Amino acid sequence: MTAHELLEKIAFNVIQGRVEAEDEGFDEGLEGQPGVTELVNDALAQGLEPKEIVLKGLTTSMEAVGEKFERNEYLIPDMLASAECVGVAMDILSPHLMKAGVEGKGKFVIATVAGDLHDIGKNIVAIMLKGAGYQVIDLGTDISVERITAAVKENQAPFLGLSALLTTTMRVMEEVIQQLKEEGIRDRVKVLIGGAPTSIEFAQEIGADAYCKDAFQAINLLKTTVT
Amino acid sequence: MIELFRPGIVVKPYERLNAEQLTWLDQASLSILEDPGIWCYNERAATLLKEHGARVWEEDGSGAPCWRVSFQSGLIKEAVAQAPSRFVLGARIPENRLLIDAEIPRVYFGTGSEANIWLDAEMEDFVSKTNSDVEVKVPRYTEQRGSTALLSRAAHLCDKLEHLDFFIRPLNIQDPEITSDNHDVNKFFASLNNITKHVQAGLTSLSSLGDVIKMAQIIAGGQEALRDNPVVSFIACIFKSPLQIVDDTAAKVFAIVEAGLPLVISSSPQGGSSAHIQEAGMVAQINAEILAGIALTQMIRPGAPVLYGSVPVRARLDDLHDLYGCPEFNQYNIDCVQLARYYNIPCYSTAGVGDAKVPGMQALYEKLFTHLYMAMSGAQYIHYAFGLLDRTNTFCPVQAVLDNEQIGHIKHCLQAPKVDREEIEDTLKTVKKVMASSHRLFARFARKAMHRGDISAPYRFETKKLEDRVIENALIYMQQLEAQPADHLNPEIQEKILKEIPGILPSLAQPSTAG
Numbered sequence: 001m002t003a004h005e006l007l008e009k010i011a012f013n014v015i016q017g018r019v020e021a022e023d024e025g026f027d028e029g030l031e032g033q034p035g036v037t038e039l040v041n042d043a044l045a046q047g048l049e050p051k052e053i054v055l056k057g058l059t060t061s062m063e064a065v066g067e068k069f070e071r072n073e074y075l076i077p078d079m080l081a082s083a084e085c086v087g088v089a090m091d092i093l094s095p096h097l098m099k100a101g102v103e104g105k106g107k108f109v110i111a112t113v114a115g116d117l118h119d120i121g122k123n124i125v126a127i128m129l130k131g132a133g134y135q136v137i138d139l140g141t142d143i144s145v146e147r148i149t150a151a152v153k154e155n156q157a158p159f160l161g162l163s164a165l166l167t168t169t170m171r172v173m174e175e176v177i178q179q180l181k182e183e184g185i186r187d188r189v190k191v192l193i194g195g196a197p198t199s200i201e202f203a204q205e206i207g208a209d210a211y212c213k214d215a216f217q218a219i220n221l222l223k224t225t226v227t
Numbered sequence: 228m229i230e231l232f233r234p235g236i237v238v239k240p241y242e243r244l245n246a247e248q249l250t251w252l253d254q255a256s257l258s259i260l261e262d263p264g265i266w267c268y269n270e271r272a273a274t275l276l277k278e279h280g281a282r283v284w285e286e287d288g289s290g291a292p293c294w295r296v297s298f299q300s301g302l303i304k305e306a307v308a309q310a311p312s313r314f315v316l317g318a319r320i321p322e323n324r325l326l327i328d329a330e331i332p333r334v335y336f337g338t339g340s341e342a343n344i345w346l347d348a349e350m351e352d353f354v355s356k357t358n359s360d361v362e363v364k365v366p367r368y369t370e371q372r373g374s375t376a377l378l379s380r381a382a383h384l385c386d387k388l389e390h391l392d393f394f395i396r397p398l399n400i401q402d403p404e405i406t407s408d409n410h411d412v413n414k415f416f417a418s419l420n421n422i423t424k425h426v427q428a429g430l431t432s433l434s435s436l437g438d439v440i441k442m443a444q445i446i447a448g449g450q451e452a453l454r455d456n457p458v459v460s461f462i463a464c465i466f467k468s469p470l471q472i473v474d475d476t477a478a479k480v481f482a483i484v485e486a487g488l489p490l491v492i493s494s495s496p497q498g499g500s501s502a503h504i505q506e507a508g509m510v511a512q513i514n515a516e517i518l519a520g521i522a523l524t525q526m527i528r529p530g531a532p533v534l535y536g537s538v539p540v541r542a543r544l545d546d547l548h549d550l551y552g553c554p555e556f557n558q559y560n561i562d563c564v565q566l567a568r569y570y571n572i573p574c575y576s577t578a579g580v581g582d583a584k585v586p587g588m589q590a591l592y593e594k595l596f597t598h599l600y601m602a603m604s605g606a607q608y609i610h611y612a613f614g615l616l617d618r619t620n621t622f623c624p625v626q627a628v629l630d631n632e633q634i635g636h637i638k639h640c641l642q643a644p645k646v647d648r649e650e651i652e653d654t655l656k657t658v659k660k661v662m663a664s665s666h667r668l669f670a671r672f673a674r675k676a677m678h679r680g681d682i683s684a685p686y687r688f689e690t691k692k693l694e695d696r697v698i699e700n701a702l703i704y705m706q707q708l709e710a711q712p713a714d715h716l717n718p719e720i721q722e723k724i725l726k727e728i729p730g731i732l733p734s735l736a737q738p739s740t741a742g
Contacts, residue, residue: 017674024675081671084664123666138665 003048010039010057010089015064017081019088026078036085040092050096054133058086062131069216080124083131090130104135105222109151110161111139113172118165121195121214125161128215134159134222145172149179152189161218162208164195173198174206192218228313231321233392233424235333236638240605243558244565252566255511256518257300264297265470265519269477272523279306279526291474298519306522312571314532316393316489317456319423319446319716324456325393325608327534327573332605334641336598336634337393338385338627339577339610340619341429345371345381345398348586348625350699366698368585373398373622375405375417375732380709382421384624385613387708388631390638393425394418395462395610397622402732409730411435415442415459416724416731420716427491429462430479438728440486445724446716453488460489462536462575465523466516468496472523480520484527491575492520493536497549498559500542506555510562513539517563521572534575534608537563549618551580552593557600564604576606579630584617586626586698595633602637625698628705632687639683713737 001009016025018035034042043053065082068074090104097104108129112122119141130136139151152160160180164170173193180186193203194212203211212218244252266286267273273294277283282297312329325335348366355361371377378398385391396414405413410431418426419442430436439459447453461483465476483490494516496502498509517535524531539559543550550556560576567574578601581593601609611619612634614627657672676682688700715721715737725731 017671019671026674026678075677077670077673077677080668081674084671119666120668123668124670127666127668 001042003043003046006039006043006046006048007053007056009034010036010043010053011061011064013039014058014061014082014085014089015068017078017085019081019085023081026074036089037092040089044092044096050093050100051102053089053093054097054102058089059133062086066216076124080127083127085131086133087127087130090133094135105133106135106159107137107155107157108134108159108161109137109139109148109155109157110163111143111148111151112141112163112165113148113169113176114142114144115172116164116166116169117141118195119163121165122161122163125163125194125212125215125218128219129161129222132219132222145175145179148176149183149185152180153183153185156188158189159222160189160191161212162191162193164193164198167197170195170197170202173208177207192221194218229315229321229324229326232315232324232326233322233335235325235335235392235607236602236641237331237333237643238603238605238641239643240332240564240568241561241600241603242565243561249565249569252507252511252514252562253569254300255507256515257298257303259470259511259515260298260303260519261300262297263470264295265466265472265516267294267296267472267477268292268474269472270294271481272472272477275526276523296519298522303518303522306525307518307570307572309525309529310521310533310570310572311530312573314489314573315456316425316427316460317447317453317458318425319419319458319714321456323424325425327607329568329571329573329607331607332568333607334602334605334609334638335392335607336578336602336609336612337391337395337425337427338381338397338613338615338622339395340397340615340622341399342397342615342620342622343373343399343401344617344621345373345377346585346616346621346623346626347371348623348698348702350702363694364696364699366586366702368623370621372401374402375400375413375735376402378414378417379421379735381614381622381624381627382418382426383713384627384705384709386422386424386714387711388613388627390631390635391424391613391627393427393608393610394422396426396428397614397627404732407432408435409732412438412442412728412730413732413735415439416728417735419443419446419458420721420735420737421713423714425460426458427460427462429464430483433475433479433482436479436482436486438730440488442724442728443488445720445727457488457532460491462491462493463520464493464495464536465520466494468494468501468516469512470516472519477523480524481527484524484531484533487528487531489532489534490524491534491536492517492524493538493575494520495538495540497547498539498541498555499544500547502539504541504555506558506562509539509559510566513537513559513563514566518570533572535563535567535570535572536575537567538577539563549580550582551577551618552582552596557597560597560601560606561604564601564606568605573607575608575610576601576604577611578602578609579612580615580618582618584621586616586623586629586701590616590626591629591633594630598630598633599637599640602634602641625701625705628701628708629688629697632701636683636686645681 583590
């Protein structure tokens, strides 16, 4: 397979949402054919530039997936499948990119705040962000104020995402922002919040930088307003 | 029997009656048919029943020639056993045929009644009296008398409703040019020229039967082709409850059965007036009436395809009108479905009727109550299910669109469980994969089921804000469906029908087909 064909295949499989060979795609009959994992490894083995793999195999195809979603051709599971493909590919490519001195879109610390175990929304956002090229540091659920601020500090992360599903835990977000201020790093990190009980008004009230209704809004916000 | 037919939905039947109760009802019906027996106002039927061994004598004082008929139980059982358990109801295109099988609870839904009123809906803007910034859209309704043009429109719309399996003319045609002589040919032509699904109706005039059959033969491709693919069938409510065979309907039954076309033997006693209101009494009586009607069809022509047509209703006790959307309606009807299954005869049943006069919460309540329950019963052929309001007096197209959505979800809900070895293996594999992944999300693995159509869509007419725009959304969807071209009969076939069959309004001819 030529380099061009290989990149096309990677892009095709991202659109199909096939992480590995045994996965089904959006279209029928693809099981058994190499998925993104196998193809990216092949590409590296053939000596393709990691940056080229990202640009020609992953980025453009993920944009195509976004367009399909906009046109209602794809639903959330399709988007997530494609984002997972990109995420897996980035895991493989990251060490090579770092070695080549290529910078990603930045570190994004994400967590569900203390007292709250809900993580579906947070996970979807994490997968989509990873698929969009961010280096996601997912702290998990029920994370204390101290751990969140420490992670932002240690990683020098320019972005922080906070999630809560409960009206009783959403106030913890305010405590995180307060702690960031107290530690003098509030102006170095953009804080995005989300979760069913939150709103634009709540984000403004607690001093967050943005409220995100869903993962797509988070990515769009990062692309435009926040950055 | 046939390979291509509408899938319907095969359900695991929900049953109310145990085996002993079924036997009691069967015996009660046979006992009624023996004593007091039935009152038959049709001489030919009385004669035929007598020839087959029923005890028949003239009944005095009925105001019209009448014969009392007493059946020995063996006679009814022997005749009913000759009715086929399986047959085809045809359609203009093979994939729209219906495979009706008493042994398979494959449920089909369709329209029904012959309503006088067509109810149009349109959205109108209203401004709040207290705050002129607040505007709302509210549906406003207008009534029209049924006509051939509106029946054509109903057939076109119903052809596009994916969950509607058959078409019983839902509207009475009342154009000035329509008389009792040309009523049948026009209602059948208006229907058949706009829908590719099975068409069924009652016969207004016996003298029109020949013309209707001729029309059906032209469409099906000849006499034999019509036998194989009966694109039309008929409904005959031969009994006037309680227990009286009607003269002119009996004559129609003879003619239809002799012509070899499928027929519904329907009875519709009203619990509280023309039958007991109690379940046992109602069901024993309607079952007796239907069994006697079916027995007659088999004496006319053994093996005649016939549906067990049960439409038991309850009376409102405030005005003695029919009360459809009530618990007793479901109880009566599901018992009848079980009895039809007991006799191995396909069941024509009823759902989707209520007292509501316009689409809305009441209509939704009444319809869902019976749509779901009767689908669960496993009746093969459920009529009245689309568009009816004000009991059976109004046909409302946007209501038919709302019913289509409801029935679609009911069909989905009652699908057979997909639990087999392959699914289980797939599940175990997926669980391992998800638990080994970073975020433990199953979303990606929803795709296979999603793409093969196993996952239902959200309610089509939902609103996401603090408002209810269901009717507005349904109207928009209805307009989209109606904008799709109708699948008319081939112009040569239309021309032949108009040339050979007198009385059809020329305005019903259509210039082209959808291809």
